Amino acid sequence: MTEEISVAMKTIESISDEGDRGPFFGLPSKVKDLILRLKGIQDLYEWQKTCLSLESVQQRRNLIYSLPTSGGKTLVAEILILKELLCRRKDALLILPYVSLVQEKVRGLCSFGIELDFLVEEYAGSKGKFPPVKRRNKNSLYITTIEKGHSLVNSLIENNRLDNIGLVVVDELHMLGDGSRGAILEMTLSKILYMSKSTHIIGMSATLGNVGDLQTFLRAENYTNDFRPVELKEFVKIKDSIYEVDPREEECFRFSRLLNFKYSSGLQKMDPDHIVALATEVIPQQSCLIFCATKKNCENLAGMICKYLNKYFLTHKEAEKATLLGELRNSGNGSLCPVLQKTVPFGLAYHHSGLTSDERKLVEEAYSSGVLCLLTCTSTLAAGINLPARRVILRSPYIAADFLKRSQYKQMVGRAGRAGIDAMGESILILQDKDTAMAKNLVSAPMEKCYSNLLHDGGRGLLSLILSLIGLKVS
Ligand SMILES: Nc1ncnc2c1ncn2[C@@H]1O[C@H](COP(=O)(O)OP(=O)(O)OP(=O)(O)O)[C@@H](O)[C@H]1O
Incomplete structure (x- = not known):
């Protein structure tokens, strides 16, 4: 050596x-x-x-x-x-x-x-x-x-x-x-x-x-x-239709298929965007990430999906999920988040900054090994953590109240497709009619440019740089 x-x-x-x-x-x-x-x-x-x-x-x-x-x-x-x-x-x-x-x-x-x-x-x-x-x-x-x-x-x-x-x-x-x-x-x-x-x-x-x-x-x-390494196909969903994203076409979106789902009136009310239908096309055999606008949305959505999954989901990797629940409980000194308690038996969890670092590690490991098949998450998961999915769903084109930036969109959809596991990955952005025009711009615009921020917030950065250089005796 x-x-x-x-x-x-x-x-x-x-x-x-x-x-x-x-x-x-x-x-x-x-x-x-x-x-x-x-x-x-x-x-x-x-x-x-x-x-x-x-x-x-x-x-x-x-x-x-x-x-x-x-x-x-x-x-x-x-x-x-x-x-x-x-x-x-x-x-x-x-x-x-x-x-x-x-x-x-x-x-x-x-x-x-x-x-x-x-x-x-x-x-x-x-x-x-x-x-x-x-x-x-x-x-x-x-x-x-x-x-x-x-x-x-x-x-x-x-x-x-x-x-x-x-x-x-x-x-x-x-x-x-x-x-x-x-x-x-x-x-x-x-x-x-x-x-x-x-x-x-x-x-x-x-x-x-x-x-x-x-x-x-x-x-x-x-x-x-x-x-x-893995081909990425981008789609959007408007009402019950799925369109493939093709920025070379004038309309940007090309009709691909109708979503196949049979919803009761109760489910239609609870899940007007058909997220249960989209997720169950891939889980539990394959993995799915759903990006949500806020932390609360993540928790609510994971809970809502579970309500409409059939019993088969409970039996898939049952023993491993029981172990995971035990580990989550131990990490919290005996207490366990009630949302996770409900969702983990179905193979679902949320992932956002409200988790403790131990909980996050356990959730990430369980998702990577296939014990969990679906995570609802905020945009922070998009920035580099290596947790790709066969299907990535963007619940809406917003982070909190702000419309997505092109770079944020790219980071999120880029999580689709696991190298060495999936032959391809796909992303589906859920759109309401009112957001369609802005979404066309989102998928087709060039990357945002990145400029100096020393003058951001009234020049605080520049001021701080000058003071710091004086403090460090750098002339
Ligand atoms: N030569 C290789 N052969 C097989 N797998 C690879 C190879 N290089 C990297 N990978 C795997 O591909 C996955 C993605 O790699 P990595 O995280 O480096 O991508 P990245 O370009 O940094 O992505 P991001 O912009 O999302 O952070 C990782 O699981 C990594 O281990």
Whole structure:
């Protein structure tokens, strides 16, 4: 192993004009074995190989790469992070948009850390030390939220240690355009660009409308590919008809089929949008995610669907669901959410930020393994958590009271289709007549552009940047 690392280090040192010739993209072959063992990934997709072999990557020039959701962007970033930690012996910083994503990534990468002898340090919620503890023998991968990433970079600048960070990876780079959080991300990256010339920056996103502008900001090159491992078919439902989305057609929506359902008058009243009919076309054998506008909607909808499922659903994976209920009860010290108590026996649950992190983990694991077949969820589930579904239903084109943005829509429908399991994935957006015109725009408009937010909220970001630079004695 040590020998392989030294071969890889020599390779890295000699790559300047001969390209990468290490056993596995410049890394020890143990990494390839671990990717197979821990992630079940046997071979890289062609685009991943191409991206890792790009001259800009070899030469450590900043890079932005964009691909559709589920294209496998994360693995490329992880391989580059491992190269930084193992071969260049530098620390790495991975910035993710949400606490739940940080926690999921920490869980996923800990085993790599143990096997490959580096530390995985969590910076989210109440976790994370400023400045980070100095490590003599091991390198660290800091996995942070946007806010904690900024504080971490500030503390490293204050202590003259920013150069220890060899690589910064920003997932969901389009978050730069997200109000005050975008401003914080922009401040972080600006400080790194200015203060540490040797730190390599990589940004990834599925939804970038103006990549050229971001390239200018990050002095980065760009790699784009439209690869998606599972075909995605987008549909909308209006009244009892399903239309396929085809933005190339003038009308955008092409009639596909009539929804096949027999509703009693009671059910018609309770479920005027025919969600039970849409869901039971796939569950319990296949999985289904239903995005709802609010947390309360998630809970109500899961409860409503259960009322109309037949007894067969109770017998499907009955023992596993009983175990799950027990685990949920234990995680709550004996108490269990009454909604979950009712829905889990049918294989359904809700997923939103009201769940405790233990409950969320249990629900996610049960859904991934097929014990649960349907989750009603809010939009936060769309941002990167790896819980794809055969069918994704968007309950309405709204998040709370706001009409969906194109990027939000794309993130949600992008959850459809599980690589290696489904031959295709499909999304169905439920529309009322009044929303049809706006929905046509939603499915066909170009991606939103992402602009600086330093002037957001009366210029608070810019002011804060200036004060912070004075505080850090950066001139
Ligand atoms: N080469 C590969 N072969 C098989 N599966 C892969 C490969 N690369 C990635 N995957 C799997 O594909 C799924 C989606 O990958 P990943 O989460 O990296 O996509 P992404 O592009 O980051 O998507 P998102 O934009 O939704 O975050 C994961 O389950 C991942 O393990």
